[in-house]
Amino acid sequence: MSAELDELYQSIILDHNRRPKNFREMEDATAKADGVNPLCGDQLTVWLKMDGDQIADVSFRGQGCAISKASASMMTQVVKGKSRTDAEQLFTDVHALVTGKPTGADVGSLKALSGVSKFPLRVKCASLAWHAMHSALQGSAAPVSTEAEGPGSAS
Amino acid sequence: MSAELDELYQSIILDHNRRPKNFREMEDATAKADGVNPLCGDQLTVWLKMDGDQIADVSFRGQGCAISKASASMMTQVVKGKSRTDAEQLFTDVHALVTGKPTGADVGSLKALSGVSKFPLRVKCASLAWHAMHSALQGSAAPVSTEAEGPGSAS
Amino acid sequence: MNRPTVGVRSASAAPAGFVADHGALAPRADFPLLAAQPRLHYLDSAATTQKPASVLAAIQRYYETENANPHRGAYALSAVATEAYHAARVRIAKFLGASDAETLIFTRGTTEALNLVASTWGRANVKAGDRIVVTRLEHHANFVPWQELAHAVGAEFVIAELGANGTLDMEAFAAAVTPKTKIVAFGHASNALGTVNPVADIVAIAKRVGALTVCDGAQSAPHMDVGVDSLDVDAYAFSGHKMLGPMGIGGLVMRREILEATQPYQLGGDMIAHVGDQHTTWNVLPHKFEAGTPNVEGPVGLAAACDYLTSLGMERVIAHERTLAALAMEKLAAIPGVSVLGPEIAHRGGVVSFTLKGVHPHDLSQLLDGDGVCVRAGHHCAQPLMRALGVHATTRASFYVYNDGADVVALAESVARAKEKLASD
Amino acid sequence: MNRPTVGVRSASAAPAGFVADHGALAPRADFPLLAAQPRLHYLDSAATTQKPASVLAAIQRYYETENANPHRGAYALSAVATEAYHAARVRIAKFLGASDAETLIFTRGTTEALNLVASTWGRANVKAGDRIVVTRLEHHANFVPWQELAHAVGAEFVIAELGANGTLDMEAFAAAVTPKTKIVAFGHASNALGTVNPVADIVAIAKRVGALTVCDGAQSAPHMDVGVDSLDVDAYAFSGHKMLGPMGIGGLVMRREILEATQPYQLGGDMIAHVGDQHTTWNVLPHKFEAGTPNVEGPVGLAAACDYLTSLGMERVIAHERTLAALAMEKLAAIPGVSVLGPEIAHRGGVVSFTLKGVHPHDLSQLLDGDGVCVRAGHHCAQPLMRALGVHATTRASFYVYNDGADVVALAESVARAKEKLASD
Ligand SMILES: Cc1ncc(COP(=O)(O)O)c(C=O)c1O
C-alpha cells in the first residue's frame, strides 16, 4: 500500500470508523441538518443541542465511508462545548487542511484528516458532516449538498 | 479546369441552362408535380399533358442550377411524344447514367449528363426534374424530394 | 436478435480450455492507455471503455484529411465528409444488425436517445390514466425520463419488481403490463448487477397490449451480437463510449413508421425541408431527428470501434467476459464477508457487483486503486435497485476485451488485503 | 462584452501595414489538413473550421493518458478525467468571459443549446397570447425552435425586419418588442451576411419589457473577444467546431438564477440528487443540465482550441478576418455581375456573401472547387432571410485565422474564370 493511502487510512481514522463516537439520534436537539453527497448517495444527519451560543451536545447518524464517518465522529468530539464561532472557525481550518491549504491553526486530533488532501475526490467525504453542522448552526432546514465542493464526486 | 468539370459542364449543358426548352407554365396540363431539393431549397415544377398513354406536351419552370435546369430542359425535349412506359424507362436509364451505373441503353442526347456521375452530390440536381415527372405520371400530388437520393445534398 | 440469449445463457459458449489460461481477447498493446500503464487493472468498462489505437487513428485521419461540414458544401472536401458520415452510419447500423441505416439516429449517447423517445413519441402519445412500465433494474437514464413523463401527463409509473437473484419476476412483470400500458422500458443488460433480461419474453408481453417497447442497450451493444432487427423492439438506445468508441456519440434505432409519424426532437439546420415565416416542414430520415451540424468525428470513430469488435468476434467477446466474470465470482465468494449480488453466471454478462461486510465500497475501491485495480463504487446510477436490494452501495468490477485472468487475480487479492486493513474484525 | 463592437466597427483595429501583406494570422503548418493540401483555399470556416494539431494532440493525449468516466469512480484515473473535464470548463468559460464557470452547460453545439432554452425555460414561461421576437437574420437554429414554441403554446411569433444593407431596422425592432414579449432571440453575428448586430441596443430594448434575451453566438465566439458577462444577455449559445474545436461539443452560458429556477433538460445519470420510486430531485449546476456520461474529449479539445485562439489574440483575429473580407469585397465587386450582399465592412465580420448574375451559386461553387476554392453555396440555413433579400441562394466565402491574401486572390480569380464559362453574357 502506498504511503499516501496509509496516511489517509491512519489507525485513528479506522478506529473512529469502527467505533464512531456520538453515533446516535438526539431526542432533545435544538437543531438538526442533513448532509448528502448526491453522486454517491451517502447521507448523514447532525444533531445539535445549543445552550445559548454554546454547543452543549452534538451527535450524528448516517451512511458513509470511513473518511466521512471518522470525520463526523472526530467532529462531534471536538466541537462539544465549543462556541458557535469557534466551531465555525474549526470548520474553516479543517476545510483548509483537507484541501491541502493548511492555515497553521492548531486543529488537534483532527490533523489525522490531513491525508485527505492527497485525494481530492475524498474532500467531500471529509467535509460532509462539517457542512451539516454548519447548516444546523445556521438553522437552515434544507439538506446541504457537498456537490459544489470540488471538481467531482464519488463515494 | 479539370477534365471532369469540363465534362460536367459540357457546352450542350451550358446551352440548355442559358436557353432552357419548354421553360413555361402549362395552362391545360393534365398533371403537374413539384420537385424540391430540401437542403439547398432548389425547386421546380413539371407539367404534363397526357393524351391517353402518351405525353402530348411537357414543360417546366423553377429555380435551379445549370445541371438541374439542363437536365429538365433535355428531359422535356426527349420525353415529348413518348409513352408513359418509355418515359419511365428513360428515367431509369438516366438515373443509372448519372449514378455511374450505365445500362448500355441508348439515351441519345441525354448522354451529356454522364459527367454528373463523377460528382455524387450533383446526382440530386440531375434527377430532380425526372423525379417530378415520375411523380406527375403517377398522379401524386405531394411534392417529391430528392433528399433520399444519396449520402447528402447541396446546391 | 439472432441468438437471443444463447450466448449468454449457456456456459458452453466459452471455447473449451479457454477458462484455463485467461488471456485477454484483445492485445493490451492495441490500447495506448493500457499499454502505457502495464500495471493498471482497468475493471470499469461498464462505465466507459478504453480506446484502441485504431479508433484514435480514425479520428485523427478524419480531421487531417476529410474534415468539413457535411451536407452543406458543394465542394469536394464537403462531399468527402458527407460520405464519411454516411458510411459510418451504414457500418454502425450493420454492426448492430439494423437493416435500415436511416432509422439509426445519432445522439450523444444512451441517455439522450431515451430522452428523445420520451420527449417526442412519449409526450405525444401517453395520456392521463395511461401506464408506463419500467423494471427495478433500470439505470437512471431509463427510469427518470419515464417517471417524469408519467408525472407530467398524469400517467401511472409502475416498476416491475425483481424475483430471485436480481432477475426480473416475469409473472409480476406480465401482471404489471395492463392494457392501459403505453410504454414498456427495460434494459437489455443491467449495469449494476450484470443481469441479462429475457428480451423476447418481455417484448411478447408488451406487444399483447400494443405498448411501445424501449430497450436500453447501453450494456448489450458493447458485449454481444445484438441483432437489433430480430430483437423486434420499437426503440433501441446505445452509447459509443462503452464500446471502444469516442465519447459524445451514441444512437437510437427506432422503427421507421414510428420515426416518420413522430414530430422531430431538436429543431434547426439540416432537419428542415422548408422554413416559412410561420411554418416549417421537416426533412426525411435520418436528418429529421438530427438538428444542427452533425458530429462526424463521433460516428467515424465509433465505426472504427465496430470494425475492431467485429474483428474480435462478438460471440467471443461475450464468452470472454463471462469467463472472467465467473472466475471473479468464484474468487470473491471465497473471501469471507464478501457477498456477490445478482444472478448466476448463466443469466449475466461481464459485470460483478459485490459487498464486503463492514466495509464501505468507497473505502474498498480507494484501497483497490492503491493496487492499480480500478473498480466502481456507489449506486451505479441505479438508486431504485439499491433500495430494493437493501444495500446502500456496491463495489463493481466489469470486464471487457482487454482484461485477462491476471486482472481477476489482482482484484481478488486486493479485496482480501483491503479487508485485512479495513474490516472491523 | 468588453468592447462591444469597437473591434468590429472601426477599420483602424487592423494594425497599420497589415492590409498590405495579407499573411495568415496562424501558420498553415499548424493545421494538418491545410498543410497537407497546400493548394486548398478553405473559405468555409463559418460552416466549420479546420483543427490545429494542438487540438488533435489534446484529444489524443486525453484518451491515451486520462480516459475514464468522470464523477463516478473513486480511483485515480477517474479523478484525473474528472479534473480534465472540470478544468476544461473553467478554461472555456474564461475564454468566453463568463465568470461563473458552473453556468456554462456543455451541449452538442449551438443548435442544442438554443433548443435547451426553448424546451425548458420557454415551455415553462411562454403562454398563449405572449410574443417571441426574432430577427430576419437568424439561422434556422435560432428561428425554428422559437417558431415551434410559439406555435405550441399559442404565442405570437414575430420577425423583426431588416433596414438597409442587411442590418437590423432598430426602430422596427423596438416596435416589435411589446410588453407581451417574453423572449428576444437574436444572432450576435450573421452566418449568411456577416452582419454584426448591436447587442447592447437589442438587450436594452428587450430589458425594457423584461424579455429573456437569447444570443446566438455561433458566429461571434470564434471571432471576437465576446465577454459574455458584459453582453448582459440571459443566454448565450456557441459551437466548438466553428472555433477550431472538435465536433460534437458546444455550450450554453445562462444566468445562474434562471438555470436554478428552471426544470432540467434531459434526465438520467449525473443530473440527479436522489431518485425515488415516484419522485426525483436534481443535482446542482452545472450537472443538473448535463444528463448522462459527459463527453470529456469535447471540452478538452475545445479548451485547447481556446488556448490556441488566445495565443493569437482575439483582437487580432477579428481584425485579420475583416482585412481579408474587405479585400474580398473589393475584388469581387470589381467583377461585373457580382453583387456583394450585406452591410459595409464596418458592420460585419469575416463573411462575404455574393451573387453572380445569371449563374447559380451551386454551379459557381462547383467550378471554384475545381480551383481548390472551397466556398458555401445555398441558403445558409437562413431561408427566411433569403426570401426577404429576394435571392434564392448565395455564394459565401468566410475567412478565418489560417486564411491569407492568396486565398482572396484565388477566390476572385476563380469567380472571374467561372463567369467566363457559365454566364450568359
Ligand atoms: C449563426 C449560426 N447559428 C447557429 C448555427 C448552428 O450551429 P451548429 O450547427 O453547430 O449547432 C450556425 C452554424 O451552423 C450558425 O452559423
Ligand SMILES: Cc1ncc(COP(=O)(O)O)c(C=O)c1O
Ligand atoms: C444500462 C445503462 N443505461 C444507460 C446508461 C447511460 O449511458 P450514457 O451515460 O452513455 O448516456 C448507462 C451507462 O451509464 C448504462 O449502463
